[in-house]
Amino acid sequence: MDLENQKRIKDFATEYGPENLVVILGAAEAEASGLAAETVTLGDPTFSGVLANEALGLSVFHVLEEQFKGAVDAEVFEEQVGMMEMVLEVEEIVEEMNEIRGEGCKYL
16 A cells, blocks of 8 residues: 555544544455555554554455445446456455454454
8 A cells, every 4th residue: 555545544544533434445466455454454564654553453345345345336336346356366355355354453
């Protein structure tokens, strides 16, 4: 997760409270999704951004997870994300997200 997005997320967490935020990711690989999820739950593992040592514990989901898919209009999902769902390793992404949420999510 780039440094600018880390700052935005930290600012939103401060302004609205971490219990009121949900981060939605869309990275194409499980490892990239996991790294971003770890950043907003446990803190920046690269120690390069404002979330280094900042365990916000935010709720975080990937666009391909059922929790997100079921919360949006099916037609919009299909139009915007449907192709990704067919070509990406969805099970691998879901496993990675579940693992990270289990380790650091405080607000599910």
